[in-house]
Amino acid sequence: MSAVWSYLVAIAVWPGLLFAAPLGWLELWFMRKLVARLQGRQGPPFFQPFFDVMKLLGKETVIPKGVNRGIFLALPLVSLAAVTAALAIVPLPGNPVPSLPGDIVLLLYLMEVPVLCEVLAGYVSRSIYGQVAAMREAILSLAYNLPFLVAIIAMAQVAGSFQMRALQEVPYGPVHLLAALTFLLALPARMKLNPFSIANAEHEIIADSHIEYSGPPLALFKLSHAIEVVLLTELFAVVFIPATPWPPVNLVVYLVAGILVLGGVTLLATATARLRLTQAFRFYWIWGGIASAITMAATLVR
């Protein structure tokens, strides 16, 4: 199989769009159902995220007056393409893409693109609420990226390489644990879940930065969010869960680990109320900073 084909398969089939979308819907359903059950509610039916996206695909797109059509419609596509491409280079078992040197840098870059798209989506919408959401998103990303990036970079430091496969082969040690905790610290804000659901504060600033989006572009944003959830959980699993020599077992372990992580952040989200932007920012720069410092120190001490 030529390299081009393997990339195409990785992006379109496994671990890309064809598998990631249903997996993302499953994980979103799991989160929503868990929230509902924790609140003593029945919760959505199993196919709910799928129905949501299909319905949005069948709706009209209303484009606000005075908005740049090109950028407005391109943002969700770029966002979806970026997360799918990012997922395609995560070395899940059976991923046909060869490991490249420095693919971690590419991955981290691609993972920033959806955030950037959301910020831009808020600003191009010309809605005041959208702009507030975009501003919050941008500031929050400055905060949570500290522990998030440090967790990955610390692992790269231990492995001595910016290559995903090398990260997986690092012998298990205390740095794994510390880096995993640092990563988990950043995860709720990365997923925009409750104590840090500041950028998508529904009913406070009405909606997230997609406030002016409707129909298929909104569906693409929802899809890209679903895949982002898969990406984040699987990235956690791939980097921090020790791999076994059997790929099918690995796959099952990764998926279960992903669901467990989601369960944890959902529990946190249900038990807490939303913080203010300054509080979240302070939290990440103080506690996230301390966690990052400890993790980096552990890589040096080793």
Next chain:
Amino acid sequence: MNLIERVIAISRRRSPWICRLNAGSCNGCDIEITPLLSPRYDAEQLGIELHGTPKHADIVLISGTLTLRSRQAILDIYDQVPSPKAVVALGSCPSSGNVFAGSPLVLSESLDNVVPVDVWVPGCPPRPQAILDGIARAAQLLEDGSTKSQIQGQRQNLGGRLS
């Protein structure tokens, strides 16, 4: 109807997102929407989500007396809802003005004269189960393609094709 259209039609029924519009309500009807999100009635079991912006909504719940000032707001917000869309009128106020009819700033007419209403939920205020039933009914209309705006859209398409 091909498979994709069928799936989309079913999705319309299974995923009705609502947006709430208070046209001058005494708040009684709006208070009765809140229990829909509570554990007992849990609107999410029908896939209903409450959204703040009309751009994300499929069904607009309009409550309250129409006033001279809210008339334009209703029209603006209705226009922002991407079609296919449905309108559910809550309580007696939108259909007649209820006890407020005849006040100088109240538009004592039916909401139907402003936007096409698909489902009326009677009551003052309606009970939450009646509201839930009204939303489910509107969602069913969306699936069947028989909300007033959908029918009107079809007519316009036909007219465009014939002329």
Next chain:
Amino acid sequence: MAMLKTILGNLLRPSRTRAPADMPVVPPTYRGALGHDASRCTACGTCAFVCAPKAIHFTQDPGVSVSWHFFIGQCSFCGLCEQNCPTQAIHLRSAVPGSMNSAGGDGLRLESLIHLQPCTRCGAAHVPLPAATMDALWAAGAEEVERGYCPECRRWAASARLRNAFLPEGATPAAEGGRHDR
């Protein structure tokens, strides 16, 4: 931590959600759908008078019938009509009025037709008294023939009885068949 305990407790218990087909029961005193019993109504107009939003009104077909109209889209379910109806012809049942598609007009309208009856004495069309009211009135041994009288004839019959009561023994009573003023 207390919150964590609460939500984990929720997770362990079954959900409290009721399915749409199994909604909580409505309290028996709930003022829901309004019903009207034409056979008890005297078309006195009290309900229309006390109704603040003017949900009730009357139309008539002169000489034939009176119609009582109700529009649910204008009712505030205050129950004043039920409270003030002298013959208890109106009841607010505890059933929740269901939502309706606008295909059926702009909401539920009730109409109940009250047929006029000719007076057995003068022939004038009038709203007959409800049977229960008549039983209550005529139980006291009043003249059975008066049951079919119109209000005017009843008044005339009552005054005739009064006049006769004042006549001295043996005097001829006032001539029967005299007409009331109309």
